[in-house]
Amino acid sequence: xxxxxxxxxxxxxxxxxxxxxxxxxxxxxxxxxxxxxxxxxxxxxxxxxxxxxxxxxxxxxxxxxxxxxxxxxxxxxxxxxxxxxxxxxxxxxxxxxxxxxxxxxxxxxxxxxxxxxxxxxxxxxxxxxxxxxxxxxxxxxxxxxxxxxxxxxxxxxxxxxxxxxxxxxxxxxxxxxxxxxxxxxxxxxxxxxxxxxxxxxxxxxxxxxxxxxxxxxxxxxxxxxxxxxxxxxxxxxxxxxxxxxxxxxxxxxxxxxxxxxxxxxxxxxxxxxxxxxxxxxxxxxxxxxxxxxxxxxxxxxxxxxxxxxxxxxxxxxxxxxxxxxxxxxxxxxxxxxxxxxxxxxxxxxxxxxxxxxxxxxxxxxxxxxxxxxxxxxxxxxxxxxxxxxxxxxxxxxxxxxxxxxxxxxxxxxxxxxxxxxx
Ligand code: ADE
Numbered sequence: 001x002x003x004x005x006x007x008x009x010x011x012x013x014x015x016x017x018x019x020x021x022x023x024x025x026x027x028x029x030x031x032x033x034x035x036x037x038x039x040x041x042x043x044x045x046x047x048x049x050x051x052x053x054x055x056x057x058x059x060x061x062x063x064x065x066x067x068x069x070x071x072x073x074x075x076x077x078x079x080x081x082x083x084x085x086x087x088x089x090x091x092x093x094x095x096x097x098x099x100x101x102x103x104x105x106x107x108x109x110x111x112x113x114x115x116x117x118x119x120x121x122x123x124x125x126x127x128x129x130x131x132x133x134x135x136x137x138x139x140x141x142x143x144x145x146x147x148x149x150x151x152x153x154x155x156x157x158x159x160x161x162x163x164x165x166x167x168x169x170x171x172x173x174x175x176x177x178x179x180x181x182x183x184x185x186x187x188x189x190x191x192x193x194x195x196x197x198x199x200x201x202x203x204x205x206x207x208x209x210x211x212x213x214x215x216x217x218x219x220x221x222x223x224x225x226x227x228x229x230x231x232x233x234x235x236x237x238x239x240x241x242x243x244x245x246x247x248x249x250x251x252x253x254x255x256x257x258x259x260x261x262x263x264x265x266x267x268x269x270x271x272x273x274x275x276x277x278x279x280x281x282x283x284x285x286x287x288x289x290x291x292x293x294x295x296x297x298x299x300x301x302x303x304x305x306x307x308x309x310x311x312x313x314x315x316x317x318x319x320x321x322x323x324x325x326x327x328x329x330x331x332x333x334x335x336x337x338x339x340x341x342x343x344x345x346x347x348x349x350x351x352x353x354x355x356x357x358x359x360x361x362x363x364x365x366x367x368x369x370x371x372x373x374x375x376x377x378x379x380x381x382x383x384x385x386x387x388x389x390x391x392x393x394x395x396x397x398x399x400x401x402x403x404x405x406x407x408x409x410x411x412x413x414x415x416x417x418x419x420x421x422x
Contacts, residue, residue: 002096005111007083015058015088022055025352027398028360028391029059036067041367043068048120050112050130051151052080052344053099056355058089063363065093072118074111075099076126076151079337080344109133116141122366123148127296128155135167147171147369147376149362153186153217154272154296156380163379171376173365178383180357180391182218189350189358191222193343194268194294195230201320201336201346202290204266207231212264214257215271216243219294223268224252235260237276261285268342269293269300279305282326282333292336294343301339320346360391 023030036042047069051057057073064071073095075081081099089095096118098111112133115123121144123130131148134141147170150156156176162168176182195206211232213224224234224247236247237257247254257277260267261284269276272295279302285291293300306324307313310333314322320337337345349355364387369376396403406414413419 002094003098003114004090004096005098005100006086006090007100009087009091011084011087012091013088015055015082015084015086016092018082019055019058019062019085019088022352022355023059026056026059026356026359028356028394029063029363031394032360032363033059033063033066036063036363036367040068042370045069045122045366045370046118046120047071047122047124047366048115048118048130049073049124050076050115051124051126052076052341052349053086053089053097054080054082054344054349054355055085056349056352056359058085058093059352060359060362061089061095062093063359064366065095067363067367069122069366070118072096072115072120073099074115074130075103075108076129077341077344078103078105078108079340080349082348113138119144121146122369124151124362124366125149125155126151128158131155131162131168131172132158135162142169145170146373147173149173149175149365149369151175151358151362152296153182153219157272159380168380169378171369171372171378172380173369174380174382175358175361175365178361178388178391180388180395181361184354185350185358186218187222187225189222189354190219190270190294190343191224191226193347193350194219194223194270194292195226197294197342197345197347198266198268198290198292198336201292201318201342202334204290206266209233209265210235210263211266211268212237212257212260214267214269214276214300215295216240216247217270217272219270221250223270223294224250227268228252232266235263239271257281258284264289267291270295271300272296274299275302275305276300278302279309282306282309283328285331285333287331288334289331290334290336291339292342293339294341296341298339301335303335303339306333306335357391357395360394361387364391 081101086097156174211227212235214237236252238244261281310324311327314324
């Protein structure tokens with residue numbers, strides 16, 4: 001068996017059962033896997049994948065394996081690993097996995113180095129920690145890298161910053177920019193799984209509560225839509241005037257966080273930025289306010305400030321639920337999942353049906369990088385639009401839904417500037 005570090009290999013049968021269950025909802029990825037098994041487009045390729053170790057990710061790794069790749073998988077977040085899945089990948093599929101739920105930051109960083117020790121030719125990243133470590137600390141092996149794919153908005157922001165400063169010397173495919181990724185995964189996936197995480201952790205009723213959502217990108221829109229659907233009064237905070245107008249016209253109240261702080265019962269950050277909930281906000285919150293994050297990194301809530309405001313260390317009142325009591329006014333602030341992605345810390349992340357399209361994009365992005373090895377310029381690229389359309393078409397077919405086709409007359413009309421009114 002290859003190298004691995006997982007919690008408990010005896011969890012493998014349970015993990016396998018859940019991976020198979022998720023696979024039932026991933027027909028598009030399955031089609032890619034079947035083609036990869038025939039064509040072996042990734043034969044002999046070394047891949048390092050840094051992703052949330054979930055049942056859906058397991059099906060992506062199986063797809064890469066079917067294509068002929070040797071993959072090492074590490075967790076992209078210390079709290080998101082499903083230990084039974086990690087065990088099943090090692091025991092049933094012979095994959096090198098380094099991931100344990102609750103691992104320390106030091107272990108997490110060590111796993112990033114182990115992934116790079118694998119001398120990857122392709123890096124699948126989620127948040128860009130592997131690429132950032134390669135560029136900062138392992139420059140000698142940059143030449144071996146054909147390219148990287150990036151799953152999330154946060155990672156793409158980092159890659160763009162690397163591109164601007166000239167350190168990104170290989171192509172990066174921004175998987176998040178595919179329409180069949182962000183329109184579904186970020187919106188419907190984050191929308192549902194974030195509320196799932198909050199409810200599993202706390203069992204609170206959302207109906208009638210005031211839910212403050214920081215950020216109205218695709219993730220924020222999804223969370224807002226679902227919170228409203230469950231009867232919550234939703235407030236949006238934003239820094240971008242266009243997104244703020246959009247939130248207003250979608251029927252939400254919009255205000256600065258300093259005002260929202262005293263109104264909210266539940267706070268959810270999905271901005272990708274740091275200290276969106278800060279010292280002055282905690283000081284204004286109601287007794288029992290619940291605070292959590294569904295953005296990629298655990299930087300959105302300033303927990304250090306909260307620790308300084310609190311009279312003592314927090315008390316764990318339920319799994320993933322910590323209560324701080326403020327020295328100044330005795331109010332209790334409840335933090336979920338240590339400020340890490342609540343949908344993966346306390347629940348199972350996005351459902352397989354949306355990850356199906358996200359991970360079909362990932363698998364096809366890897367194939368695209370290999371096929372176009374040496375042809376793509378260094379920097380951030382998007383997959384061709386035809387790949388997006390193909391993934392959407394396959395998803396529709398798997399759902400048994402047919403759509404109209406343009407008639408020849410309509411194609412001609414769309415290509416002519418001369419035709420106008422009837
Ligand atoms: N990101 C959000 N949900 C996920 C899931 N179920 N698997 C992998 N990555 C995810």
